[in-house]
Amino acid sequence: MQPDDLILRLQQKDEKAFERLYTLYSQSIFGVINSVLHDTEASEEVLQDVFIKVWDNCDSYSSKKGRFFTWLLNIARNAAIDKTRSKSFKNQKKNLTQEYFVDIIESKNSFSNKMDAIGISKYIKTLGEECKKVINLLFFKGYTQKEASEELSIPLGTIKTRNRLCLNKLREILVE
Template sequence: MAQVITISELELVNRLKKKDQSALDYLFDHYSGAIYGVIFRILKKEEIAEEVLQDVFLKVWDRIESYDSSKGKLFTWMINIARNQAIDSTRSKENSKSRKTDDIDYLVSKIDIQEHSQLPVDAIGLKEVLQQLTEEQQFIISQLYLKGYTQSEVAEEFNIPLGTVKTRLRLAMIELRAILDIK
């Protein structure tokens, strides 16, 4: 049985800032699935999502010096980079041209997103924190932040009024701030 190695976020960031390749490998191994899930949810095309995923990790590697732990967790910073990269990709002319011809390919080769979007919550210490929320709050946080849905998409797909989604999110964020003692 392979030994699972966990690295604290602080140590991981320090090693990345020192350009430690093994730290980047660890980062990719532990975070790529969840980040891919967010990217794929936006782009809905496997090939482009994989390219954007690579771009995200290159950007993280190149810009790790700009990461500020006082503004949030490493994972949150990476998810923001991923979302921005995916959105930028949808805006590119090249993507819009290929999207018209590749929609059939997407339908034929649709992948199981859940396989790629399982966040290693144990590895980054979120599991215990999220379990302190109500089931409804856990669901909203999972759909919005871990799976990349928008509030409108959650409302539509799960037949929940948009106002309810927003309220549950607001209450979940208040609760998370209290749990994490963030002002």
């Protein structure tokens, strides 16, 4: 069955279609969530929340606005960022283990594993270094545009412009 057929059936609240879409996308979406949270248990919880949101809001998806995976990815990314901003998550991270920091240090400048997790590394490799940095911070590390601006020491307006331009380049590559 084609993904478009599954999405249509999902929008008709077909549980089998939902299960199939979960099977197809859950591993990639988990990778994105975990790259933001660095916490397997919390990532699994957010993954479940994401798919509940997908079930509840599947009527809001329109193929005219973009691909299903992109829609799903945005829900996941936003849910992961919301989780990092929650009081309970912040309190939980007050006493972090050294393994958490080692993981952050080791992955600070490399996001190829995260890109591979969602299958877009070959596309992002074709972008320039500036685009790679912006996409890494905003989409794979969960930075806000303001935080990315501070991290890269460039004006907020420049981050916003680069983000828009880089995403447009990425869309062009994906359409080809």
